[in-house]
Amino acid sequence: MERSLDLLNALVALANFVIVPAVAYGSQLALGALGVTLIYGILRFSNFAHGDTMAFGAMATILVTWWLQSLGVSLGPLPTALLALPFGIAATALLLLATDRMVYRFYREQKAAPVILVIVSMGIMFIMNGLVRFIIGVDDQRFADGARFLITARDFRDMTGLQEGLAIKATTVLTVVVAVIVVAALFWFLNKTRTGKSMRAFSDNEDLALLSGINPERVVAITWIIVAGLATIAGTLYGLDKSFKPFTYFQLLLPIFAAAIVGGLGNPVGAIAGGFLIAFSEVTITYAWKKIAGYVLPAWEPDGLVQLLSTDYKFAVSFVILIIVLLFRPTGLFRGKSV
Amino acid sequence: MKSLTSRDIAMFIGLVALVILTGMIQSWNVALGIVNMGLISAIMALGVNMQWGYAGLFNVGVMGFVALGGLGAVIVSMPPVGEAWSAGGGRIVAALAIGAAVIAAAVLVWSRMGKGTLRAVLMIALLVAGFFVYRAVFDPAVAAVEAVNPAISGNLGGLNFFPSAANTADFWVLVSWPVGAVLAAGAAWLVGKTALGLRSDYLAIATLGIAEIIIAMMKNEDWLARGVKNVIGVPRPVPYEISLQNDPGFVERVNGFGVDPVTASSIAVKLCYTGLFLAVLLGLLWLAQSALASPWGRMMRAIRDNEVSAEAMGKDVKGRHLQIFILGSAVCGLAGAMMTTLDGQLTPASYQPLRFTFLVWVMVIVGGSGNNFGAVLGGFLIWYLWVMVEPLGQLLIGGITAGMTDGYWLKEHLLESAAHMRLLTMGLILLLVLRFSPRGLIPER
Numbered sequence A: 001m002e003r004s005l006d007l008l009n010a011l012v013a014l015a016n017f018v019i020v021p022a023v024a025y026g027s028q029l030a031l032g033a034l035g036v037t038l039i040y041g042i043l044r045f046s047n048f049a050h051g052d053t054m055a056f057g058a059m060a061t062i063l064v065t066w067w068l069q070s071l072g073v074s075l076g077p078l079p080t081a082l083l084a085l086p087f088g089i090a091a092t093a094l095l096l097l098a099t100d101r102m103v104y105r106f107y108r109e110q111k112a113a114p115v116i117l118v119i120v121s122m123g124i125m126f127i128m129n130g131l132v133r134f135i136i137g138v139d140d141q142r143f144a145d146g147a148r149f150l151i152t153a154r155d156f157r158d159m160t161g162l163q164e165g166l167a168i169k170a171t172t173v174l175t176v177v178v179a180v181i182v183v184a185a186l187f188w189f190l191n192k193t194r195t196g197k198s199m200r201a202f203s204d205n206e207d208l209a210l211l212s213g214i215n216p217e218r219v220v221a222i223t224w225i226i227v228a229g230l231a232t233i234a235g236t237l238y239g240l241d242k243s244f245k246p247f248t249y250f251q252l253l254l255p256i257f258a259a260a261i262v263g264g265l266g267n268p269v270g271a272i273a274g275g276f277l278i279a280f281s282e283v284t285i286t287y288a289w290k291k292i293a294g295y296v297l298p299a300w301e302p303d304g305l306v307q308l309l310s311t312d313y314k315f316a317v318s319f320v321i322l323i324i325v326l327l328f329r330p331t332g333l334f335r336g337k338s339v
Numbered sequence B: 001m002k003s004l005t006s007r008d009i010a011m012f013i014g015l016v017a018l019v020i021l022t023g024m025i026q027s028w029n030v031a032l033g034i035v036n037m038g039l040i041s042a043i044m045a046l047g048v049n050m051q052w053g054y055a056g057l058f059n060v061g062v063m064g065f066v067a068l069g070g071l072g073a074v075i076v077s078m079p080p081v082g083e084a085w086s087a088g089g090g091r092i093v094a095a096l097a098i099g100a101a102v103i104a105a106a107v108l109v110w111s112r113m114g115k116g117t118l119r120a121v122l123m124i125a126l127l128v129a130g131f132f133v134y135r136a137v138f139d140p141a142v143a144a145v146e147a148v149n150p151a152i153s154g155n156l157g158g159l160n161f162f163p164s165a166a167n168t169a170d171f172w173v174l175v176s177w178p179v180g181a182v183l184a185a186g187a188a189w190l191v192g193k194t195a196l197g198l199r200s201d202y203l204a205i206a207t208l209g210i211a212e213i214i215i216a217m218m219k220n221e222d223w224l225a226r227g228v229k230n231v232i233g234v235p236r237p238v239p240y241e242i243s244l245q246n247d248p249g250f251v252e253r254v255n256g257f258g259v260d261p262v263t264a265s266s267i268a269v270k271l272c273y274t275g276l277f278l279a280v281l282l283g284l285l286w287l288a289q290s291a292l293a294s295p296w297g298r299m300m301r302a303i304r305d306n307e308v309s310a311e312a313m314g315k316d317v318k319g320r321h322l323q324i325f326i327l328g329s330a331v332c333g334l335a336g337a338m339m340t341t342l343d344g345q346l347t348p349a350s351y352q353p354l355r356f357t358f359l360v361w362v363m364v365i366v367g368g369s370g371n372n373f374g375a376v377l378g379g380f381l382i383w384y385l386w387v388m389v390e391p392l393g394q395l396l397i398g399g400i401t402a403g404m405t406d407g408y409w410l411k412e413h414l415l416e417s418a419a420h421m422r423l424l425t426m427g428l429i430l431l432l433v434l435r436f437s438p439r440g441l442i443p444e445r
Helices: A002-043 A050-071 A081-110 A114-136 A153-160 A170-192 A194-204 A206-211 A216-241 A246-263 A268-286 A290-296 A311-328 B006-025 B028-054 B062-077 B082-112 B117-147 B173-195 B200-220 B241-245 B248-257 B261-293 B295-305 B307-312 B317-343 B353-367 B372-401 B409-436
Strands: A149-151
Touching (some): A002 A153, A002 A170, A002 A194, A002 A216, A002 A246, A050 A081, A050 A216, A050 A246, A081 A114, A081 B409, A114 B353, A114 B409, A170 A194, A170 A216, A194 A206, A206 A216, A216 A246, A246 A268, A246 A311, A246 B200, A311 B200, B006 B028, B028 B062, B028 B295, B028 B317, B028 B353, B028 B372, B062 B173, B062 B200, B082 B117, B173 B200, B173 B317, B200 B353, B241 B248, B241 B261, B248 B261, B261 B295, B295 B307, B353 B372, B372 B409
16 A cells, blocks of 8 residues: 555656646647748748747737736636737737748748858847847746646645645646647648648649749748747747746757757657657656655665756757757658758 | 958958047057957857858857867866865766766767667667766766865866966966867867768757757856856966056056056056967968868868769768868867956856857858958957947937936836847848848958
8 A cells, every 4th residue: 555655656746747847848849849840841941030039929928918917908717928829929920921021032032052041040030039138128027827726736635645746837738738729720721721731732842832833922921920820829838837038038949949850850740749759858857856766666765866967958958869860860750851 | 362352451451440449439448358359259250161161061059169168278277176186086087987988888889780679779778877877976076076165166177287376477378278179179079970961950950059068068067167156267378467567667668658557557468468369360360271272172162062073073071071160160169268368267157159159150251251351350340349339229229219208118128228239230230241242241262
């Protein structure tokens, strides 16, 4: 009896500290990686400005949230930010369409090498980063409201009588639910609608798509709008779950790219799988397993925290996974493009 | 291969005029400060230009190599901490050796054994077991070293066994510059071995990652260079202001010019640095120019312009790429070591990718990729702008908000955010140059 309770405690601790956070983080990464992979599939370059696009989208959403909050609008237990999301997406879409019109289109017409487009996206990154800092500053911004927890650790302990508690933040559930809805909608769009099919055709074979009368500018514009949606949602969810700080979005670039490449650049399913793979590896490798080890192997009393790598090295995890995949399977797990 | 046209020379003269103007309007101290960092930026740009301009390699991990150079400067020029060495120095070295041996063994297993599950299982088992052995040796040693006097040291210190007396120049520091370059070259070898030969944007992501990891390492490995507690008081290869001010001969001479000794001493120190940096830059520039004009340089450009045909001509494309990647990164490391010496401190938290990676890229693109003089010009010019945009932005915002009443939220906000103008400006400059003058100020010839 005692033994099985220990194992149950270990399981709950595992869920609380590893599975739940990793699922939330994985959903955020997956949404980000989807944006990167779509741009790669349609526009054929790695968009270094994606992290800052997420920051911009989140910032626009936050500004509208604050405005709504000042009007006294609220969604009850849900965060007001959800109501502000469409406005944030619209603002980001406008910005992305404007950058496409003013910057990227020129290089597209010239058929510039992908690496030139990457450098161009670096310039856009500077501008967006500057814009975000200019408008909202560099500090932490909190904008979450509504219910904080679906279930707190204490409630869980009282309910089950276990030693370990399982806390589920409302934002975690929200992240997962929103991510599932967004991904379902995206796949429905890509697979079932005429526009979505034309996008996939364009991604598979540009010349053939042009011959069959697909309007490339329209495909590109729709891609930017979808990317704006994905980036804004990912950025806002990340900001709700943790907190909004412009600099962290730039740092998300590495895990997001790792997720997209590991899954196979240009492959949406791969982006989602890659996002979760990276998130789970990051969390499991940087988690201190001492507590769980204590339940599972009571006889073993480790000196340290039983942590494989300190949390500060979480970038190293996505990096190592990336390198392993690149070395052994350069097109990614799900066979993306390799142009 | 013509080196410079009169237009290029005019641009360099214009740059010098800008600096002189700054000296006359603001102060010579500020102007020389810009020149010194401008020289270092020019060296960084030279390094990136070797990789991008000669060979078309896209390295966005400049920050990491610069930081490694800084680390090299610290571990060579700081005096060793004897107590820490006896507490756990030997064990740390042993642990690192074990780590290296494990990785070497894993590579050996992978390359020597035949394909199959056994090979994969053996390699993974070796790596996992090796990791735990490494940690078992490493962790207690680190704890012991970091416990030694944590407020002022807590690290192993450096290799400066005979430090010179306080406030006197220490020429041993100069040794640390090439060591910084070697450290950066080592890291570049590791990255290049794995990521070169893949598509160009994969190399970009890999270098972006390695730079973040290097910075994370420098922030967390306190035993090495104190992490975020920073190393201060790195010795200098030039005289100290305070000793100049106490030198009656110096005071007498500057009084003869009618300058007060405090200002004069700080200008004299900066001039010493300028001389050193200029010597390094000119040396590198000469080397880079002769390399570019040699058959090796022609081969590099041939590979860049058409890898397939170069390979068909029997050129070892991957090997040449690795070579130039290491060389360029070493130059960045050298610049990093010089910068740490100039600052007199190593602050890992101050390494930001926008400042140390992407700004260097702006320098190379604006100056003219493929042209060494262009990289130098771009390095100087962009650094000058980076410094000057902030006061100019403040002035501009001040002008815009002059009509608003004090305390109005928009005015306060705009005045506060004026500091962020520089990122916007740099992005704009990069985009404008890419669009309207993609070959840069001094194009490749």
